[in-house]
Amino acid sequence: MNKFTLHTGVAAPMDRANIDTDMIIPKQFLKSIKRSGFGKNLFDELRYLDEGQPDQECTGRPLNKDFVLNQSRYQGTSVLLARENFGCGSSREHAPWALEDFGIRSVIAPSFAEIFYNNCFKNGLLPIVLSEEQVDKLFTEVQANEGYELTVNLEEQIVVTPSGEKIAFEIDDFRKHCLLNGLDDIGLTLQHADDIRAYEAKRQAEAPWLFGAIK
Amino acid sequence: MAGQTLYDKLFDAHLVRTNEDGSSLIYIDRQVLHEVTSPQAFEGLRIAGRQPWRIDANIATPDHNVPTTERSGGVDLIVDPVSKIQVKTLDENCDEFGILEFKMNDQRQGIVHVMAPEQGAILPGVTAVCGDSHTATLGALGALAHGVGTSEVEHVLATQCLITKKMKNMLVRVDGELGLGVTPKDVVLHVIGVIGTAGGTGYAIEFGGDVFRNMSMEGRMTVCNMAIEAGARVGLVAVDQITVDYVEGRSFAPKGEQWDQAVEAWKDLVSDADAEFDETVVINGADIDPQVTWGTSPEMVVSVNDQVPNPANETDQVKIDGINRALEYMGLNADQKITDIKLDRVFIGSCTNSRIEDLRDAAKVVEGRKVADNIIQALVVPGSGLVKEQAEQEGLDKIFVEAGLEWREPGCSMCLAMNPDKLGNGEHCASTSNRNFEGRQGFGGRTHLVSPAMAAAAAVSGSFVDVRELIK
Numbered sequence: 001m002n003k004f005t006l007h008t009g010v011a012a013p014m015d016r017a018n019i020d021t022d023m024i025i026p027k028q029f030l031k032s033i034k035r036s037g038f039g040k041n042l043f044d045e046l047r048y049l050d051e052g053q054p055d056q057e058c059t060g061r062p063l064n065k066d067f068v069l070n071q072s073r074y075q076g077t078s079v080l081l082a083r084e085n086f087g088c089g090s091s092r093e094h095a096p097w098a099l100e101d102f103g104i105r106s107v108i109a110p111s112f113a114e115i116f117y118n119n120c121f122k123n124g125l126l127p128i129v130l131s132e133e134q135v136d137k138l139f140t141e142v143q144a145n146e147g148y149e150l151t152v153n154l155e156e157q158i159v160v161t162p163s164g165e166k167i168a169f170e171i172d173d174f175r176k177h178c179l180l181n182g183l184d185d186i187g188l189t190l191q192h193a194d195d196i197r198a199y200e201a202k203r204q205a206e207a208p209w210l211f212g213a214i215k
Numbered sequence: 216m217a218g219q220t221l222y223d224k225l226f227d228a229h230l231v232r233t234n235e236d237g238s239s240l241i242y243i244d245r246q247v248l249h250e251v252t253s254p255q256a257f258e259g260l261r262i263a264g265r266q267p268w269r270i271d272a273n274i275a276t277p278d279h280n281v282p283t284t285e286r287s288g289g290v291d292l293i294v295d296p297v298s299k300i301q302v303k304t305l306d307e308n309c310d311e312f313g314i315l316e317f318k319m320n321d322q323r324q325g326i327v328h329v330m331a332p333e334q335g336a337i338l339p340g341v342t343a344v345c346g347d348s349h350t351a352t353l354g355a356l357g358a359l360a361h362g363v364g365t366s367e368v369e370h371v372l373a374t375q376c377l378i379t380k381k382m383k384n385m386l387v388r389v390d391g392e393l394g395l396g397v398t399p400k401d402v403v404l405h406v407i408g409v410i411g412t413a414g415g416t417g418y419a420i421e422f423g424g425d426v427f428r429n430m431s432m433e434g435r436m437t438v439c440n441m442a443i444e445a446g447a448r449v450g451l452v453a454v455d456q457i458t459v460d461y462v463e464g465r466s467f468a469p470k471g472e473q474w475d476q477a478v479e480a481w482k483d484l485v486s487d488a489d490a491e492f493d494e495t496v497v498i499n500g501a502d503i504d505p506q507v508t509w510g511t512s513p514e515m516v517v518s519v520n521d522q523v524p525n526p527a528n529e530t531d532q533v534k535i536d537g538i539n540r541a542l543e544y545m546g547l548n549a550d551q552k553i554t555d556i557k558l559d560r561v562f563i564g565s566c567t568n569s570r571i572e573d574l575r576d577a578a579k580v581v582e583g584r585k586v587a588d589n590i591i592q593a594l595v596v597p598g599s600g601l602v603k604e605q606a607e608q609e610g611l612d613k614i615f616v617e618a619g620l621e622w623r624e625p626g627c628s629m630c631l632a633m634n635p636d637k638l639g640n641g642e643h644c645a646s647t648s649n650r651n652f653e654g655r656q657g658f659g660g661r662t663h664l665v666s667p668a669m670a671a672a673a674a675v676s677g678s679f680v681d682v683r684e685l686i687k
Contacts, residue, residue, distance in 0.1 A: 015536075016536070016537075016540070017533050017536075017537055018412060018413070018512050018537070020512075020650075020652045022631075022650070022652040022653070022654060022655050023652065023653060023654070026654055026658075027631045027632055027633045027655070028632075028633065030251050030279075030633065031251075031280065031295075031297040031298055031300075031301050031633065032297070033254035033255065033258070033300060033301060033304050034255070034258075035255045035258075035365075045653065045654045045658065051640075051658040051659075054297050055297065083533060084413065084533070085412060085413040085416070085446070088412060088413065088446065089348065089443075089650060089652060090347075090348050090631075090650075091252065091346060091347055091348040091350075091362040091363060091364055092251075092252065092364075093252070093255075093346075093364035093365040093366060096364075111413060111416065113413070113416065113446060114416060114417065114446070114448055115348055115362055115363065115364060115448060118363075118364060118367070119364035119365075119366065119367075122364065122366035122367070123366070172236055172237075172238065172380075173235075173236040174234060174235075174236040174238050174378075185366070185370055185378060186263070186265070186369065186370050186373045186374060189240060189370065189373075189374045189376055189378065190373070190374060192231070192232055192240060193374075195231050195232045195240070196231055196240075196242070196268075196374060196375060196376055199231045199242050200242065200269075200375070203242060203244075206480070207244075207340070207477070207480065208473060208476075209338070209468075209469030209473040209474075209476070209477050210244050210245075210338070210341065211271065212271055213271065213467045213469075214271050214272070214273070214274050214315055214336055214467050215271055215315060
């Protein structure tokens with residue numbers, strides 16, 4: 001997994017609540033059996049005017065010029081500002097894969113849907129929860145200033161604005177540790193294999209009907 | 216000390232260890248796999264040289280991509296080459312690792328959340344995951360069931376555990392009785408309208424009260440299925456005799472002495488009388504009418520006899536913007552009557568509403584009637600091969616076909632249009648599925664979520680109608 005330590009990049013405002021994972025990556029692109037290559041179809045139905053097909057070359061497709069990430073001032077965006085309940089709906093991990101493949105490293109919103117929030121951490125993408133007022137202020141600033149960049153410092157748990165304002169954010173220690181070091185969850189969990197085996201033996205004694213039934 | 220909720224009990228019973236930072240490792244008894252969210256997980260295992268921790272904890276079936284028209288030619292004849300690869304990849308992965316899979320033309324194949332309880336693969340008291348947010352469905356059996364992402368699918372395959380944080384507890388209590396023609400789907404849509412699409416975020420929702428106590432297992436599954444549309448990863452209903460009767464005799468359910476032992480253990484799968492919930496929502500069942508969603512989020516729901524909302528009545532700007540955007544996408548006007556919305560297609564199916572009772576409800580309404588002229592297509596897609604077989608034994612297929620609806624092979628179908636069943640641009644659909652998001656059922660498609668009875672009523676009327684007028 002990619003590490004996340006310190007990142008500075010162009011911020012773009014997605015001014016809309018309840019952005020669901022169908023919107024982030026529409027269903028027809030979930031047919032891939034790979035983890036990469038989803039970036040060109042990120043926000044496909046908002047971004048292009050035609051209906052996208054899997055395996056289609058996207059460079060010649062008609063762009064929706066009103067869509068924020070198509071505007072010239074937001075080219076190269078890597079920090080996405082969003083509204084409440086970002087990532088709701090389907091559990092598809094293709095959503096963070098698409099964001100990451102597009103070049104987004106961090107999403108800042110007042111709240112996230114849980115499955116999406118979890119999935120981000122497995123893919124080196126940092127979701128940051130700030131208060132509605134703080135997010136509002138960032139929206140205002142980014143809209144007013146072309147080339148507006150945000151710095152995200154995970155070690156210190158702060159977002160830094162171009163004026164030098166530091167906004168603190170919360171994150172679980174374990175998730176922070178994994179992200180800072182690019183650690184693989186499975187490897188970490190398997191360090192506790194003895195605990196898992198001990199639990200399993202107890203479970204089998206208590207609920208033997210759950211073992212060996214499906215075959 | 217206050218008693219425990221059902222969620223607390225299930226969580227504690229599966230706790231392997233608590234990490235220093237407060238996150239927990241919980242043991243997962245069952246994983247259900249399908250073709251869309253598993254290929255990258257199996258690939259991850261192979262790359263790392265890992266084997267599944269426990270083969271007999273897994274069960275698989277293809278559902279999202281499978282065509283629902285005649286498919287006796289098998290996987291090789293799936294027309295869409297990308298879908299074909301995905302279904303084949305699941306077959307190959309299950310064969311390689313020795314995981315039990317009901318392949319496309321096996322009669323036990325079906326939508327994961329229909330197939331797994333039907334087979335007794337999900338039992339009361341288990342923890343279960345699936346790479347699909349509607350795994351919440353399985354909580355209807357008193358099981359702790361999470362939807363997870365693909366990395367977590369791989370994590371559970373490799374370790375039989377999930378890293379998680381304990382959720383908060385919410386009780387949604389619906390008291391009293393439901394009126395005639397008001398179904399579990401109407402109940403859950405109404406609940407989502409009350410608490411909002413993010414109202415359950417961070418909570419496990421237990422559905423309690425007389426309405427759920429008197430509800431069938433099929434109905435409870437419909438309700439738990441949509442807990443995620445209120446933001447909650449987990450929906451739960453306490454175990455009672457209805458649960459036990461449902462499970463008894465199913466393929467993977469315990470038998471003989473183990474059955475008695477299991478039933479005894481399951482008696483504790485209820486919230487203690489003095490359990491404390493972080494949040495409680497109380498609704499009177501008699502206040503619920505048949506529901507219809509008008510917008511692009513499941514919380515945008517009203518009674519069939521209401522009107523589309525007017526943004527002028529709102530004060531919050533984010534909400535006003537949301538309503539305006541939804542009205543534009545849906546091609547509706549503020550204050551328009553729900554019964555004035557013209558429909559183009561009808562879809563009866565999905566993991567929410569494709570079980571035998573759903574099909575019976577719909578058949579009752581269309582029997583002796585005909586699909587309206589303006590309806591281009593009305594699909595009935597059973598949730599599994601076994602549901603299909605039972606419906607055919609009861610003659611439901613004939614009622615549907617006679618009325619002009621199409622009777623299909625089991626799969627996810629038009630719920631998310633990863634297969635050939637989809638809406639055309641701008642078309643309105645009365646759908647028994649679970650999400651009315653933009654583009655969900657097809658590019659530019661306009662979804663209205665309803666119960667099977669309401670979808671059937673819409674099919675024969677051509678627009679929304681209060682189903683109570685047809686079944687008086």
